[in-house]
Amino acid sequence: MTSRERVLAAIRHEQPDRVPVDMGATPSSGISAIAYSNLVKHLGLNLPTRIYDVVQQLAQPDMEIIDRFGIDVLDIGRMFNDKEEDWYPVTMANGDTAYYPVWFKPVLQPDGSYATFDTDGTTKLAHMPTGATFFDQTYFPYLDGYPENYDHLDEEMGRILWARYAHSPWDHASEADFWPKLREKALWLRENTDKALLVVCGCNLFEWGTFLRRMDNFLMDLMCEPENVERLLDELLKRHLATLEKVCHYLGDVVDIIRFGDDLGMTNGPFMDAETYDALFKPRHKILCDYVKEHSSMHTFIHSCGSISMLIPGLLEAGIEILNPVQTNCAHMEPDYLKNEFGDKATFWGGGIETVGTLNIGTPEQIRSQIFERMDIFNKGGGFVFNTVHNILPDVPPQNIVAMFDAIKEYNAKQ
C-alpha cells in the first residue's frame, strides 16, 4: 500500500498493511519547535526548525524527517513559505535557533516575555510569558457582552491570535491568487508524493465563542443566553460555509481529509452535557459535514481535546468520521472502551501514546509496551492513525521520539 492508500483504508475501516502514522500534519498532531530542534540535533542532521504555527510554537517537520520515520500524511500548508527568505531567525527558550515566518514580529518585553499588538500599537493581542513555550490570547472583543449586530465580526475575528497569526496556508489567504495557487500546490503534492493529504480548516464554533467572549463567559452563556449564542453561531456558520465553498471547490478532489477543530472536553468530562451539545452545536457541525460530503470527496476530521466520550455519539451523528487527539489520559476515554463503543464508526487519529506521563518521562521499554498495547486495541479492523496524544511538547527527549518510531516499526514488522 502507498501511504495514501494506507490512511484511506484505515478511514474506511479496512485493515491497512501497517499502522498509518502522522506527525506534523495538523496543529494537534505535531511537534513543538524545541522538541523538534532537539530531535534534529540528536539525529545529527542539519535542518532548520521552522515554527509554522507561531501560537503553539510548532515546527513543520522536514521531508527528510517525514520519510525517515515513515509518516503517511502531509498538511498541504507546508507548500507555502518554502523559501529561505520567508523566514527569519529567533532564539527559543532553550537557547536554540529557530525561524519565524517573516510576518510574525512579537515584541520582547522588559520582563523577558513576548507580546504582540494590534495595528494601533497598544492593544495587546497575545502574550508569551518568560520561559513559556506558546502564546496566550489576551484580547477578547465581546468580553462585556454581545454586539447589537455583527457588521464588525470579521475585523474582531481578525484580532484573535488564532486568526491573526494563522499558520500556513491561511497566512497567505488574503493574496489575490491564493485559491488557484493552493490548488496548484496541493496537486503538486498529489503528483509528487504518495502521502495522504490534509487541509486544516478550523470552522470552530464553540471555540470561537470562547475566543470572542472568553471561556468562562461563553460557558455561562450556554446556560443563560442561548439565544445570543445561537445568533453568534449562525454568523460564524455563514463565514465557515463561505470558506468551505472555496475549499471544496479548489481542493475537494485533491485533498483526502479536512480537519475541523472545536475543543469540547476537559480532563474530567466534556465542557457541557450532551443535551447542550446536541441542541446548540451538533446541528451546525452537521451542516458543515453535509456540505463537505456533498461537494467533495474529503473525509471529515475533528480535533477536540479532553474527555468527549459523552459527546462522541452526537459528533458521529453530525457526520464527523475522524476524532483527534483521542485524549486517553482523560476520564471515560480508555482505549478499549472507545474502540468497543465507537470503533465501528469512528477513526481514532491519536491515542497512540501518552505525551504526558509516558513519552516525556518513560523508558524506551515503557514507550514500546504502551505503543504495542494501544496498537493492538485501536488498529483492529482499521479505524486508526497512529499519533501521540496531542502535540509532542518541549519536555519530550529526542531519544524517546526515536524509541516511539522504532516501536511502531517493530510492531508493523510483526503484522
Next chain:
Amino acid sequence: MNELLEKLLEAVESGKADQKSPFPPQLKGQDGALELTISALEAGVSPQEILESALIPAMDKVGKKFTENKIFVPQMLMSARAMGAAMTQLKPFFTSGEIKTKGTFIIGTVKGDLHDIGKNLVAMMVEGSGWSVIDLGVDVSAEKYIQAIRENPGAVVAMSALLTTTMANMGNMINEIKAASPETKIFIGGAPVNNSFCQKIGADFYSPDPQGIVEYLNKQAS
C-alpha cells in the same frame, strides 16, 4: 429550616444569581441569590447562618454533582456566580469579623501559566465552603506567595498549572515557599498534575477536582 434559606440554597445550587437572570428557566422571574440574601438579612437571619445553612450546603451539593458528572462547568459557574451575588451582601460581615471563616486560602496559577479557569473554580468552591480566599491571580511567583503567607499567618496555599511546561515550575516554587514557611500546607492542581507528581515535588495534597480540596480543607478545619 427557614424558608428563605431553603430558597437561597436552591437558588445557589441551581445557579440563579438574581431576579433578572434568565437561568434556570424554571425559576424565571423569581428572586435569586442576591434578593434572597437581602431578604434573609432583613428578616434577622444571622450572616453566619446564611453562610452555614444555605451557601455552604448549596456549594457542597454543586461540588458533588460536578464530581459525579451530573452537572458540568457551565452549571458550576452559574452556581458560583449565584454564590458571588449572595457574598456581595455578606462581605461586610466577613470584614467586621461577625462571620467566622474556617481559615484563609491563598490561590494562584504558577509562574508562567496564564490559564485560570480551573483555579477560579477552585477559589469559588473553597470560598463557598466557608473559607476566606485570597486570589493572587495568574503567573504568580514564589515571592508573591511568601508575602501573602506573611500577611496571613496560618493560611493554606494552592497553586495550579495547565501545562506540562509550567508544572515544572511547581517544584522550585514549593521549595522556596517551604524554605520561607515550613509549616505551610501546599495544594496543587491542574490537568497535567497527579498524586505521584505531588509527592515527588513535596506538595501536601493533590485533588483532581475542586470537591476533593474542599473536603480535605474541611477535615483540616474540623
